[in-house]
Amino acid sequence: MRFALISDIHANLPALEAVLADLDARPDVDAVYHLGDLVGYAPWPDEVVALLRGRGIAGVAGNYDSTTATDYKHCGCKYEDPRQEELSHLSYGWTRAHMSAGTKHFLGTLPFSIDLRPLGGHLAGPKLVLVHGNPVLNTVYWTEDRPDRFCLQMAESAGVKAGDVIAFGHTHRPWTRTIEGIHFVNTGSVGRPKDGDWRAGYVLLDLGEGEPSVAIVRVEYDVERAARAILESELPDEFADYLRTGGKPPAGVSGPAVRPARPVPRP
Numbered sequence: 577m578r579f580a581l582i583s584d585i586h587a588n589l590p591a592l593e594a595v596l597a598d599l600d601a602r603p604d605v606d607a608v609y610h611l612g613d614l615v616g617y618a619p620w621p622d623e624v625v626a627l628l629r630g631r632g633i634a635g636v637a638g639n640y641d642s643t644t645a646t647d648y649k650h651c652g653c654k655y656e657d658p659r660q661e662e663l664s665h666l667s668y669g670w671t672r673a674h675m676s677a678g679t680k681h682f683l684g685t686l687p688f689s690i691d692l693r694p695l696g697g698h699l700a701g702p703k704l705v706l707v708h709g710n711p712v713l714n715t716v717y718w719t720e721d722r723p724d725r726f727c728l729q730m731a732e733s734a735g736v737k738a739g740d741v742i743a744f745g746h747t748h749r750p751w752t753r754t755i756e757g758i759h760f761v762n763t764g765s766v767g768r769p770k771d772g773d774w775r776a777g778y779v780l781l782d783l784g785e786g787e788p789s790v791a792i793v794r795v796e797y798d799v800e801r802a803a804r805a806i807l808e809s810e811l812p813d814e815f816a817d818y819l820r821t822g823g824k825p826p827a828g829v830s831g832p833a834v835r836p837a838r839p840v841p842r843p
């Protein structure tokens with residue numbers, strides 16, 4: 577069974593539309609799930625939620641979803657300096673003020689995790705667990721430099737065993753690793769990549785009989801449409817350059833001249 581896993585859309589409608597168009601051109605994709613953080617940082621929270629709901633794409637609650645839905649005091653995001661913290665609070669306030677009551681209610685209904693059995697629940701086949709941050713908290717960053725010990729602890733708390741896959745997002749940087757037969761997949765971000773590549777990112781996962789395979793996919797989208805909409809809104813202007821550069825400072829980064837990569841199977 578071929579899954580498409582899309583995470584951290586963050587109210588970026590052009591990025592989501594491009595990813596869905598890419599998926600529409602792949603008739604071999606059986607199911608699409610999102611891994612949370614539907615809103616925040618860009619000006620289309622209601623439109624992104626409506627598009628996902630209209631397409632019947634289910635998923636889990638990101639920190640941005642659960643904090644806005646519950647009127648928490650901040651978004652649960654990590655700040656690396658005081659300016660980032662200030663920008664984060666501005667985004668959070670803007671998002672709470674501009675999303676509809678219906679969107680807020682919907683975000684509050686998202687489950688913390690989803691447990692999928694592509695061969696059927698009664699068989700001893702592989703399991704796919706979807707969470708946003710990790711199986712314990714959706715605010716904790718599961719970065720690539722986490723030691724194997726941390727990954728195995730997370731797998732245990734999710735009930736994930738050899739042959740299974742646990743997928744997550746939250747860091748906005750894609751990576752995969754296999755430890756003791758357990759496959760760990762960070763899907764990266766559709767709408768706010770932080771790895772220096774401005775293109776929307778998602779993951780294709782084949783899981784069922786045989787070894788799972790994971791492909792990290794990047795898709796060009798109309799980043800200038802997103803940047804313009806940010807500049808025309810009351811969101812901080814810095815968010816426009818953040819999208820254009822894939823989360824890097826403007827100097828010496830990959831800009832829109834980067835060519836799209838096709839999926840490459842990874843172990």
Ligand SMILES: [Fe+2]
Pocket residue numbers: 584586613638746747748
């Ligand atoms: Fe996020």
